[in-house]
Amino acid sequence: MTAALQAQGLTRRYRTPGGGALVAVDALSFEVQPGEIVGILGPNGAGKTTALQLCLRLLHADAGEAKLFGLDPEDLSARRRVGYAPDAALFPKSLSGLQVLELHAQLLGVAREKAHGLVEQLNFGEPARRPTATYSRGQLQRLGLAQALLGDPDLLLLDEPTAGLDPAGVAQIRELLVGLRARGAAVLLNSHLLSEVERVCDRVLFMKGGRCLRVHDVKSGGQRAEVRLANGPQMAALLREKLPEGALDGDRFRIPVAGPEVVSAVVPALVRKLVELGAEVLEVKLGGAELEELYLQLVEGRA
Numbered sequence: 256m257t258a259a260l261q262a263q264g265l266t267r268r269y270r271t272p273g274g275g276a277l278v279a280v281d282a283l284s285f286e287v288q289p290g291e292i293v294g295i296l297g298p299n300g301a302g303k304t305t306a307l308q309l310c311l312r313l314l315h316a317d318a319g320e321a322k323l324f325g326l327d328p329e330d331l332s333a334r335r336r337v338g339y340a341p342d343a344a345l346f347p348k349s350l351s352g353l354q355v356l357e358l359h360a361q362l363l364g365v366a367r368e369k370a371h372g373l374v375e376q377l378n379f380g381e382p383a384r385r386p387t388a389t390y391s392r393g394q395l396q397r398l399g400l401a402q403a404l405l406g407d408p409d410l411l412l413l414d415e416p417t418a419g420l421d422p423a424g425v426a427q428i429r430e431l432l433v434g435l436r437a438r439g440a441a442v443l444l445n446s447h448l449l450s451e452v453e454r455v456c457d458r459v460l461f462m463k464g465g466r467c468l469r470v471h472d473v474k475s476g477g478q479r480a481e482v483r484l485a486n487g488p489q490m491a492a493l494l495r496e497k498l499p500e501g502a503l504d505g506d507r508f509r510i511p512v513a514g515p516e517v518v519s520a521v522v523p524a525l526v527r528k529l530v531e532l533g534a535e536v537l538e539v540k541l542g543g544a545e546l547e548e549l550y551l552q553l554v555e556g557r558a
Contacts, residue, residue, distance in 0.1 A: 257325045258287060258289075258324075259287050259288060259291075260287040260321065260322070260412075261287075261321065262283055262321045263284050263322075264318055265284070265306065265309045265310070265318075265319040266280055266316060267279045267317055268317050278464075278465050280309060280465045281302075281464065281466045282318075282466070283462075283465070283467055285470065287441045287442070287443050290441065292432055292441075293441075293459070295307075295443070295460045296461050296462065296550060297463050298463065301464065303414075304445065305465075307341075307445060310412070311328055311339060312328040312329055324336060324409070335363075336408060337411075338404055338405075338406060338410070338411045339412045340403040340414065341399065341414050342414040342415040342445075343395070344398070346395070350386065352374070352379065352387055352398045353371070356373065356402060359402050370401075373404055377401055377427065379398070379401065382394045382397075392419030396420060397420075400413070400431075408440065410441045410443070411442045415445060417446060428451075429454060432455050433455060449550065452473075456473050458470055458471065458473060461549070461554060463553075463554050468554065471546075471549060479511045480509070480512050481541075482509075482525070483506055483507050484529075484535060486533075486534065487505060487507070490533065522541070526539060
């Protein structure tokens with residue numbers, strides 16, 4: 256299967272005022288397959304946005320290359336299959352959001368009704384009829400996403416798509432991305448929102464200083480239960496003895512769980528076991544592999 260996006264050894268340097276060089280992206284290699292959502296995580300200045308722009312050849316690489324569907328990124332047949340929503344996109348301030356979308360629909364050769372449909376899908380009806388000069392950060396993000404989706408892309412690149420969005424907007428983006436993956440589209444997502452990356456992504460690239468530190472398979476990390484205890488400190492020794500695969504952090508006991516029967520069997524059995532041991536259970540939550548811990552270890556160098 257041909258990758259929707261393939262990057263090989265991408266490198267980009269910038270000249271600094273002192274005559275030196277800043278390496279923004281350093282020999283970066285990765286790929287995104289159809290039907291896959293790949294996230295990029297890293298601190299500010301890690302090179303994430305630059306990497307997206309190099310993949311689309313909005314910036315030219317000093318070394319390495321990128322391919323879209325096996326083709327040169329400037330090949331029109333490849334570009335027609337791509338949607339891109341940059342962070343903090345700029346739009347003509349005098350035009351309404353709907354006018355911006357209708358203009359891009361005309362450029363793409365799709366019906367104007369498609370623009371109207373996206374406005375409704377993204378719950379953007381009222382702002383879409385106002386000039387973009389009046390938009391909040393979140394409304395600009397919604398407009399940028401609608402523009403990126405106009406051509407029904409097979410590859411979607413998103414740079415901080417949830418910035419400025421309220422919780423309902425974040426959930427809506429999540430559902431949209433899951434729907435794109437279900438129809439076989441590929442998504443490359445740059446985001447600082449670890450919880451959302453963990454929920455939707457299949458793989459994650461950790462970046463720092465322009466380099467890829469690690470590619471992490473989110474799904475293979477399994478799931479784990481987090482149980483909040485009223486008597487956590489008093490249970491510490493017993494939990495280490497009886498459930499050594501878990502870890503107690505303050506009042507929260509975290510333990511790996513796996514299998515499709517997690518909710519119906521594994522978690523109730525775990526709670527029963529804890530109660531039998533004398534634990535006072537206050538709350539139980541399920542989560543995926545802990546990206547926050549990996550991020551702190553890999554990017555911040557914390558134990």
